[in-house]
Amino acid sequence: MTQQQPFKILVVDDDKSMRQSLIELLEAAGWIVSALSRATQVMEYLASASPDVILSDVRMPGMSGLELLASLDRQVAPPVVLISAHGDIPMAVQAIQDGAYGFIEKPYEPRRLLTVLRHAAEQNRMRRSNAHLKDRLFKLSGLDRILLGQTDAITDLRQEVLDLADTSVAVLLQGDTGTGKELVAHALHDLGRSPEAPFLALNCAALSADTFEVEMFGVAGESDGRLVAASGGTLFLDEICSCPPAAQAKLLRVIEDQQVLPVGAVSPVPVSFRVVSATNEDVVLAAEEGRLRQDLLFRLNTVVLSLPPLRQRRDDMVLLATHFLNEYAQVYEIDAPELDQDDLAALLAHDWPGNVRELRHVCERRILAARRGGGSVAQAIQSDQQFDEVPDTLREAVAAFERELIGKAIKAHKGRMDAAAEALGIGRRTLNEKIVKLGLDKEALL
Structure with missing residues (x-):
């Protein structure tokens, strides 16, 4: 994680001695301080600068702090903290109702003032960061939206998919459960030469050697098999290491011969596939243990792509979470809740054994809680942990x-x-x- 940049503040006060006192306090606390003597100068200043927070006196000649607050666009302007020696409770209430982040009375207590300003600045940076992410997500399309992220591992993976999409080579996808192997398989197909052609996904763990030929090859004069119907497209073999040995032999024959013999037929039927396979296991170990035919492995691993687990993509956490929150907010027709500091801490502290799939579920749970007026990312993660040990297959x-x-x-x-x-x-x-x-x-x- 990169070190946080110092907060920037604009101090607006017509009293020179007070202005200087605030400057000295804030600079001693590590802030980058700019100062103006009139509120009428603020709009011109904001045209070329972006402070994290504005600290303004209330009573000033020309334009008061309350008038300054009313003139700012709350959607883009930094938060405003008002300070006044003449303040009273009605004025403070009115200031907060008008959109002020806080109201401090003079003489101020330095520690309290710094705490309020820091919280305002942190909230503003979080808001701007989320706005930037939303803008970036809105502009994403194609592969950038499918394989979302900006870490080196995911950037390299996107480039490899683009390089391989227009070829017909067999691709083996390796990665933990939930890393998006089927998404990558679909991307290879959709960006390839024949995106309109069929995409046939087979869960190899569910294949039965007894019914394989009828289901996959078809029956002469009665039905086309799934392989015949999907010819010309992509054959996606998921969980290849769990494929029954007899079914492996039949798949190998189809891949090698590019033809199938329907049950009861005399002549074979030609088929053509781009073969993409996937596993969350070590294929070399599976071959050594006899669970995966070595000759089939050699047909499948012309190119091997490794999908990184989410725990190795910490810098993508906020981007992914923002994307999923916005996605589910549209589905459930509510405004997506902003990610605050506690949410960020929860995202980064969790180990994400279920990877991107788990993060997606957490974000949906967070949106469902937001519909009821509550919730947090930490609570959504905690609710998900009771399912962590439940296998996917x-x-x-x-x-x-x-x-x-x-x-x-x-x-x-x-x-x-x-x-x-x-x-x-x-x-x-x-x-x-x-x-x-x-x-x-x-x-x-x-």
Whole structure:
């Protein structure tokens, strides 16, 4: 995170000694101070400068502080803090109602004055930052809006997608759950040579070898298979490491031969695909363990793109959160709440195990809370954490269940593997294989 720049303030007071006293106090506190003796000079000053806050006396010749406040455009002008030796409660109330950030009576208490000014300046910077982000988001289009961010990793990824979109090479997408692998696959298709062609997404974990040929190849004289219907477009193989071995063999044959043989047909039907695959696993390890055919991997990994996890994109947090808040605010027809300092702290403190998908859910929850007149980013994150340990797929859920069950059995039998295997109702060899596959550390369990 870059170091915050010093706050800038414009002091407006016709009393020279008071003006000098305020300048000395503020400069000692690290502020960059400009000063004017008349409120009538403020508009000309603001035409070429952007202070974070204005501190103005109330009673001045020519134009009072209240008149200055009324003349400013609240949408773009910095916040105004009024100070007066003649103030009373009605004047203070009127000043706040007219849009003043605060009202301080002379003689002022320096610490309180600095606190009020700092809060006003922080709020103004946050408002300007959000306005800048909204303006930037409004101007984004195409790939910039799909792969939103400005960190080096996401900028490089956008360039790689642009470079590869117009080719037909096979692309393997690697990244944690929720990093946007299907978004990238769609971007490769939509920016490619035939965006109007079909995009067929297959969840490989859900494929069945028994029904694969009927579903994918079709039945002669009865139905076209999904692969035939999607020919000419993009074949997206999601969770490729979870594909059943028999289905892997059939997919490999289709990719190599560029044809399918419908059930009951005599002659094959030609098909043509741009193949994009995705996984959140280590494909080399999956191939070594025999869960992913090595010859299929060689057909899929001509180019490998790695999607960075959100925890490595801290500088994109505010941009992404602002985008999602604005998006859901339109859906639910409310004004998007501004991100304050506490919201920023919550965004940066969280580890985001669910990545961009989790951030999107948090932002939707924040908007739903705003519809009820409350909520914060921290509360939205806390509400989401009860779901953090819930796997996204059946395969992950089964693996998590097996990991917990095997771990308990090993602990209960104090590391005696034969006894643990017997209690689980599986063989010792099967238990050993599962321990390796699930990444269990036997020593750590005991």
